[in-house]
Amino acid sequence: MADNNNSHAPSVAVLGTGIMGAAMARNLARAGLDVRAWNRTRAKAEPLAADGARITDTPAEAVDGADVVLTMLLDGPAVLDALRQAAPRLAPGTLWLQMSTVGPEALVPLARFAAEHDLRFVDAPVVGTKAPAEKGELTILAAGPQELRERAGRVFDIVGSRTQWVGEDGTGGAASRLKLVVNTWVLTVISGTGEALALAEGLGVDPRDFLATVAGGALDMPYLRMKAEMILSGDFPASFTVSAARKDVRLITEAAGAAGVRVDLVAGAAERFRRAEEQGHGDEDGSAAYYASFDG
Template identity: 60%
Template sequence: MARRRGPGPGRGRAGAAVPDGPAGRVPGERLDVLHARPVRACPAPGRGSAPGRPRIGRPAAEPARRTPATGRGRRARCAPPASGWQADRQHDRAPRRHEAERSGNREAVEQKADVMTDKLTVSVLGTGIMGAAMARNIARAGHAVRAWNRTRDKAEPLAADGAHVAATPAEAVEGADVVLTMLYDGPATLEVMRQAAASLRPGAAWVQSTTAGVEAVGELAAFARERQLVFFDAPVLGTRRPAEAGQLTVLAAGPEEHRSAVVPVLDAVGARTVWTGEDAAAGSATRLKLVANSWVIAATNAAGEVLALAKALGVDPDGFFDLIAGGPLDMGYLRAKAGLVLDGRLSPAQFAVATAAKDARLIVEAGERNGVRLDLAAAGAQRLARAAARGHGDEDMAAAYFASFDEPPAS
């Protein structure tokens, strides 16, 4: 598609830099405040971990490094009980560190130092677009990373960052304090975790970041229970670039008493973590993720249809972008996705058509199971499936644009 030079999608008048994918932040601070929970309150003196709960951390024989729940270790890394709105603030790494430095608060500065020296063995299963970037940031934060990917070639570059590239999922999870899964979908995740099962250590934490859908999260949580893993439902918002920059937003649900064991990993991959609940099996984080992705996918499909209609009617797309520039109809995400199509920058994908089609199906199913009609989501899912069937599956989801045409459009 021909473009005239000058302001346009991706660099238009409406704003300088625009995001290249789902934003690293969830819009709507109030929503975060309502859902968020503190990292963990300090246990009362003399109280140990809850009986019958799997312990996160090293086996008992090893020196404890970070076991505040048991009261052992160098120093309990926990927050004093908060009150009022502070008790409901999301875990937000950067501001907390900066606040600590500014205020000179000794406890807070020590807490920051403790986070930075608290090194874990983290197994990353799935090193695609997102998983590779997350593994790299975890390694760069100083943790020992053991990475596995079905197609080994995609994991190999992580060796340069000090990661151990494992030949099997079982090898990857050996000795892991935390297992992070970032695979295509729920069934793939369950299958890979089954392959890893023999080497999974009871008490290890499982940070499940694949966008798996509400039903699948229940199945994965059941597997975690069988294996005595501490399960965290932890999908992410943000795409390739936020992942590479360690600026994702992690939506997380899991038991408060064990959160401190996974916070160093969440801090390494994200700018902030929004805690949505304690019961990971209920999938409250995944529910919020699906709601957010329904908006992301609808916006992407709408961007593609705007361009297709403009082309069909002989309207210069820049005329449309000039029309809405700076007003309430303007949107950085629209410009970013349209820009990928207009500039022919669909590969490498930020978020591939095939993966978005999977998410769109999960959204449609979630609506059906919960008694709401999602007409746009259903149409959007078909559109993405059609684009994938026409050979655009590995391109950025903005390539859903091509689903508008029976024949490939002239550029």
């Protein structure tokens, strides 16, 4: 995470201060940027005032005079709604860093909005959850013109540790498509971890024997360890919630269908997240989908 603490630091409007957006806004404010933060539920944004962010009541108030608008909201419709509310005070030429996971289909109306309002658009979904976001260690998957990359980098270098540029056209969907590929793997690991530990319980196998068996080998990975520990402890602090995972499964399924690709593992994950959400685990970490392996 870089430090941009100087008089020429850009002003940034952060629209969406949930798990990820709050961490990103906090890091930007601590780095010396002029941060204005808006969230539909104001109470979720208010703690950022302690770090120097200005909390606003409306998206329009947040973007008024901002050099950069950063969106980190649940999905494409939520992003578009916030930008429409902000439209009266969006200045032509404002840099829009669209960092939500929206999928290629929902990107189309966002790109249209950017063109209609003469905004400089960069599609930049992120890889990482709560802890990397808090540490400024996200991986940013970005697509946008060369002439915008230095401006975008002043923000990306604060909220992330690495930016992977994957295209010149932010409206073309290259970054959003890559994000869905990455999340397909993420959701597969979450589901596989939950099912393996559930089967261990059902068969009377100590789950830690399973973890010891794969330890240090090709089948081991830090993400397996992190999710397994949540399941074993029964504590599921949200970093990537069951409900958010279910939304991403829908985006993956839609994109795969449009491309003529069958994603059977994703279909299985979709059912697990659906059941877990119905069991009341929607706001817990995605690893709580473990409970979908059991009735009740």
